[in-house]
Amino acid sequence: MAQAIRKGILLMNLGSPDSTEVKDVRRYLNEFLMDERVIDIPYLIRALLVKGIIVPFRAPKSAKAYQSIWTDEGSPLIVLTKQLQQAVQDEVSYPVEIAMRYGNPTVQHAFAQLMQKAPELDEVIAVPLYPHYAMSSYETAVESVKEIHAKGNYPFQLNFIKPYYNNTEYIDALAESIKPYLQQEFDHILFSYHGVPERHIRKGDTTGCHCLKVNDCCNVDSAAHTQCYRHQCVVTTKLVAKKLGLPEGKFGFSFQSRLGKEEWLKPYTAKRFEEMPKEGIKKLLVACPAFVSDCLETLEEIAEEGKEDFMHHGGESFTMIPCLNIHPMWVKAVAGWANNVAAGEKEMVLA
Template structure:
């Protein structure tokens, strides 16, 4: 039996709500060339000279509005997922963050201490969809740290699970109580936004994404790494499973940064427009995240709700992320066990 360890990897969070910690976190996050993909010197000037100095105090205030007594919601919820999964395995389960703490190196070192002669680490990036600024950068960073420290163990990675039946079931059942009784006007599937150029950069064909008419619905190898296609599939599969009326379902993209063209439509804009279209009771679900975080708890449940109400809406209800939902925990355990039993061959969960 192979000597294994498991790492659950999430985005990350500042160590505290102090401006200095938020500034450090934002610098690490925004200096990632897969997040802001421009030449290093220009990125440095933009991030450290303009964005972070202006954004850090505001972000610190936003984090304070959602911070829990025991820490960052994203970190706490990832730890809770770790604790829910660990009893199902003899192998130790660690967590790592792409930005901030705990670092990938810390996770690797903890596994080495717990498993003498460690032969393999199974990495589970907690991102349902492929994007260069989320899944790709997380996996590449874990590989970079692995290579830098010349670790002898093998590193294998679970693929995005945007269309996996177990994931769709868990997501759908987490939504079902909110749509029961049809007492809502619309449900918004709000995904984290990315620049359109990121979609084209990850198009392995170089000729499909945002170039072919109705590209996300035309079969292509490009869909393997196309964030837009994968989010649309999650929305469709979930809506179909719940038998949601098509006129009550809409998909948008949130968290835009800068003036570049990002994936449309923008969540913030639609929250202002929907009340004028007769939508008074709105549900919002954020399937790009498996753990509630700043983008759900503050951007949607606070800022988004305020905008919607001021525009004439009456109710905005944020449907929580999967967090430690039993069906989600069961799905994660199932995939990890299948992955280990398959001899650690990378496979797409579909």
């Protein structure tokens, strides 16, 4: 008699509006920006800011941006995450489902699907599709799923894959996905990461005295690095550059998607697009390692707006390198982590 399936995998991504209609974009932005780990200010002030100012102004513009990248199948992020789900499913013997932090499909739906496919389910291995730890991405996804799991009184145990910014399989997959683009002539490759406010970095400093306080803090050993987004982005950049044999001066990193007037992590990607042609960097490659699935921030912000800005300021060629999406090495990495956890090897699991 075949043994009952007792494990399941949950792939967790950010999310997307249900459509490009302004009402759906508005609903999505409200849910996203009202998250206290995204805009970490008191609730009443956050509600006034988000619902009274940001969303009414931003929703129509965001709807147009989504329209420029939307596919016949729907949102690129959702479509690509579903493709990753199928690719990982082909590599493992237990069910794989996806859930979004904001929007659909929900975590509750994913849990229900897993339990339907595996009635004797006793463990769900959650894989946050965020390589780096940030309170506004990895942390909020994990804490949200934990809360839903606890409130739902589900019968299965929940485990999480740790941030994998320096994991060999992730670095190898990322390097391999970039390698073909290095065959073309280029002056520089820019690793553009999603930005976060500097306040988030200081707030997440577990030591209270290191991040953005110590000179060259990202390169000085500290316990704070386990939750420091900037340090982890620096490490990813260095490891991938080393793997690809990129010399100093041929690569750099920056941070995109700034919101509001406060100080965010620097250098700003948009600013670098303006500056680089003046520095003699005319042929540019851009990779976005903080995103494992192409989405609005890569397809529209970088490949469309970023390219336009770079070329307008004197650039000659601009190539955005696609995210990992369903690269075979990435698929095998995700499946391998889940298999290791299921086999009892817990070294990659968040305690």
